[in-house]
Amino acid sequence: MLLQNKRILLGVTGSISAYKACDLARLFVKAGATVRVVMSESATRFISPLTFEALTKNSVLTNATESWGSSLNHIDISKECDIFVIAPATANTINKLSKGIADTLLTQVALACKAPIVIAPAANTTMLENHYTQGSIKMLGVNDITFVKPQNKLLACGDSGNGALAEPSEIFWESARVLLRNEFWSNRRVVVTGGGTRELIDEVRFISNFSSGKMANAMATALYLRGADVCLITTKDSSDNPQNIYTIDVESANEMLEFVTDSIRVAKKGVMSKPSLNNPDALGVIQKEPYLFMAAAVSDYTPSFPQTGKLKKVDLGDKWAIELKQTTDILATINKDGIKTVAFKAEMNRVNGLNSAISLLEQKSVDAVCYNLLDGSQDFGTQTNSITWITDKEQKDLGKLDKLDLAFKILDNAEQL
Numbered sequence: 001m002l003l004q005n006k007r008i009l010l011g012v013t014g015s016i017s018a019y020k021a022c023d024l025a026r027l028f029v030k031a032g033a034t035v036r037v038v039m040s041e042s043a044t045r046f047i048s049p050l051t052f053e054a055l056t057k058n059s060v061l062t063n064a065t066e067s068w069g070s071s072l073n074h075i076d077i078s079k080e081c082d083i084f085v086i087a088p089a090t091a092n093t094i095n096k097l098s099k100g101i102a103d104t105l106l107t108q109v110a111l112a113c114k115a116p117i118v119i120a121p122a123a124n125t126t127m128l129e130n131h132y133t134q135g136s137i138k139m140l141g142v143n144d145i146t147f148v149k150p151q152n153k154l155l156a157c158g159d160s161g162n163g164a165l166a167e168p169s170e171i172f173w174e175s176a177r178v179l180l181r182n183e184f185w186s187n188r189r190v191v192v193t194g195g196g197t198r199e200l201i202d203e204v205r206f207i208s209n210f211s212s213g214k215m216a217n218a219m220a221t222a223l224y225l226r227g228a229d230v231c232l233i234t235t236k237d238s239s240d241n242p243q244n245i246y247t248i249d250v251e252s253a254n255e256m257l258e259f260v261t262d263s264i265r266v267a268k269k270g271v272m273s274k275p276s277l278n279n280p281d282a283l284g285v286i287q288k289e290p291y292l293f294m295a296a297a298v299s300d301y302t303p304s305f306p307q308t309g310k311l312k313k314v315d316l317g318d319k320w321a322i323e324l325k326q327t328t329d330i331l332a333t334i335n336k337d338g339i340k341t342v343a344f345k346a347e348m349n350r351v352n353g354l355n356s357a358i359s360l361l362e363q364k365s366v367d368a369v370c371y372n373l374l375d376g377s378q379d380f381g382t383q384t385n386s387i388t389w390i391t392d393k394e395q396k397d398l399g400k401l402d403k404l405d406l407a408f409k410i411l412d413n414a415e416q417l
Helices: 016-030 048-057 089-101 107-112 125-129 133-140 170-180 214-225 253-269 353-363 401-414
Strands: 007-012 034-039 085-090 115-123 151-154 160-164 189-194 229-234 247-249 291-294 301-303 322-325 340-347 368-373 384-390 395-402
Touching: 007 016, 007 107, 007 322, 016 048, 016 085, 034 048, 034 107, 034 247, 085 089, 085 107, 085 214, 085 384, 089 107, 089 133, 125 133, 125 160, 125 340, 151 340, 170 189, 170 214, 170 247, 189 253, 214 401, 229 253, 291 401, 340 353, 340 401, 353 368, 353 384, 368 401, 384 401, 395 401
Parallel strands: 007 034, 007 085, 085 115, 189 229, 189 291, 229 247, 291 340, 340 368
Antiparallel strands: 151 160, 301 322, 368 384, 384 395
């Protein structure tokens, strides 16, 4: 219920991509939001308002349904939303919005709306890249309107290029970010590590662990939604995360050490993410103290002599002894001056596990520890987790929750460090 109690107004314009707005509405509703829909006259030619009424359980505002005897009109509906998401938005609508033209019901709603506006364009490449449209996009961006960039693919008109509507999931994430960001995390640079490292024995075998990387993905997503400038360093799949999270894929402990060190250095000095349409002057962002969330399960040992190619069992014999050496302890090695550090500690020892987690505060000079007591290997890769938040001042049971919900609870506590 990520967007529980949030009121979302979804604007649909006359694009062939209008049918994708149904999936977007469904995502908003599933996340707990109240969704109202306003459709331009041309949008109703592509999809029926009845479809949105069935999905949202609310009446749809169109030219035919506007009423001044109820709140179903372009003034009242604009007052009753926390965000106005226009998806898809045609080039015509974008150009009108930038000039303050309100000659359609949807543009009238936009002109009356005081809530944040998110626009997801969908148009022919030539129309979208026309200098008039590009000028309008820049003008709207200056006025704090958030754009969700379109995809580059084969368009309905037969042309290939930039202009296809972004995936509904991506529009959802960007809209949620507008709704959920807060001042503490906004534009703060944060490094998150995740997954179990893989230490090569040869080119087809490796030593690793059961870490799924899901907690790190949840942390990165929660941070992104709160407005942070996130760098995720992971060994696992992160394709379900918001696409704008800057992600570095690594394998070994040495690679992770290298990129963590470099990312922290960059976090202290500059912006990790690339300047975008919504943030063209990234270097002008006020520096805040960066954070590191070390959720990765880094292998303690790595083969001393990793081999090229594939080792054959006929050459190895009946027994195979692999010489291992310790990997570099990343948390103990990195320079933590000027950065808040949160370690993650998974244990199976009910007697000494908590004390082991507490000892990290001093042994590795971290500011907090997220302690997770596991029952066994079956606890890896699940959608839930249980965390005890530990600092030198307190120990707090955050409960067993969905990993994204738990990530938000961790962030609430991390703000107090």
